[in-house]
Amino acid sequence: NYEKVISLIPVIESPTVRELPESPDLPNVLFVGIDSVSRLQFDRHFPITARNIISGQGFHTIYGYNKVADNTFPNLTPLLTGHYVEDLWDETMNTQFDYFPFIWKEYHRKGNKTLYMEDAPIMHTYNYEKKGFADPPTDYYLRPYYLAMDSKTKDYCYLGRVELEVYYEYLLDFIRAMNARKQKYFAFHFMARLTHDILNNVEVxxxxxxxxxxxxERLPFMHIYVPQRYRYRNLTVNEDRLTTPFDIHSTLKHILEGKPNTTLKYGLSLLEEIPYNRSCDSIPVLEHWCVCHISRRIHDLHSVRPMAEFVVTKLNDLLHD
Structure with a gap:
């Protein structure tokens, strides 16, 4: 018996979604994410992409893009919601993530069709050791497709094809379908299996x-392309400023609303100039993840001994309690 999972892109009618005034000039939004890849790793492992697509095509490379936590879940959540995970959820909550204020919900209310897709369903950001979603979070949600496909995926191949080709083929088909229907979209694609399993283990x-x-470890790659009407001088200036996932979220809000949103708890729009003297404390980013600190070799060990003894004593007291 021969079985093959086939993905379709049906027309989805949403007559009630435009709770906000429709914005015909709102651009399409497309995220193509790759897990566990720093900016320098991107240059090393994707030289053709870096040379032929990123360079000279109007992309902005955000050199100061600083992650705010350890792994995928607490870094994508600020980008997609504008909040730290701890603001919305903790591990004691036996709940799903439908209530999260994902930015794609706001684009959906403006009339954009939404897509959320990740490969490797066992590692999906909101499913790995978590409850996932009760309802599909977007108009087009590929997790059921990947679950069906995953059982026939071996050695990064699906029925004789490299699985990444299948994933990106669907993404291209989605874009072509939306363009053919003259339909604006917000698409979020995130690939993890190959880079997480191979690049991360062998090299990192x-x-x-x-x-x-x-x-x-603290500076993932971030390349941004915006339509001509958004190519302000500030984007070029901000390439070398300290930025975080919160700023990507703030930029998406700026584009959606037509002006900077000054009510956000975290983040500044990249369409506005980021202060040159911005600090991790002002964002805030925990000191452990901040790249602005300078490490210095200590030669006078006697000067640090009291501090080391204090830390050890404090830790022992905490363990004893």
């Missing part, structure tokens, strides 16, 4: 032991 453990590796 060794590189993290170096000073360069410390920076790489």
């Amino acid at each position: 453990r060794r590189i993290r032991q170096t000073l360069s590796g410390r920076y790489e």
Whole structure:
């Protein structure tokens, strides 16, 4: 018996979604994310993409893009919701994530069709050791498709094809379908299996032991392309400013609302100039993840001994309690 999972892109009618005034000039939004890849790793492992697509095509490389937490879940959530995970959820909550204020919900209310897709369903951001969603979070939600496909995926191949080709083919088909229907969209695609399993294991453990590796761990790649009407001088200036996932969220709000949203708890729009003296404390980013600190070799060990003894004593007291 031969079985094959086929993905379709049906026409989805949403007559009640436009709770906000429709914006015919609102651009399409497309995220193509790759897990566990720093900016320098991107240059090393995707040189053709970096050279032929990113360079010279109007993309902005955000060199100061600093992650705010350890892994995918607490870094994507600020980008997609504008909040730290801890503001919305903790591990004691036996709940699903439908109530999260995802930015795609706001674009949906403006009339954009929404897509959310991740490969490797066992590692999906809101499903790995979590409850996922009670209802599909977007108009087009690919998790059921990937679950069916995953059982026939082996060695990163699906029925004789590299699985990444299948994923990106669907994304391209989605874009073509939306364009043919003259339908605006918000699409979020995130690929994790290959880079998480291979690049992360083979390379990162060794590189993290170096000073360069410390920076790489905290500086994921971020390339941004915007339509001509948004190509303000500020975007170029902000390439070298300290930025975070909160700023991407703030930029999406700026585009959606036509002006900077000054009520956001975190984040500044990249269409506005980011202060040159911005600090991790002002964002805020925990000191552990901040790349603005300088490490210095300590030669006078006697000067640090009292501090070390204090820390050890404090830890022992906490463990004893």
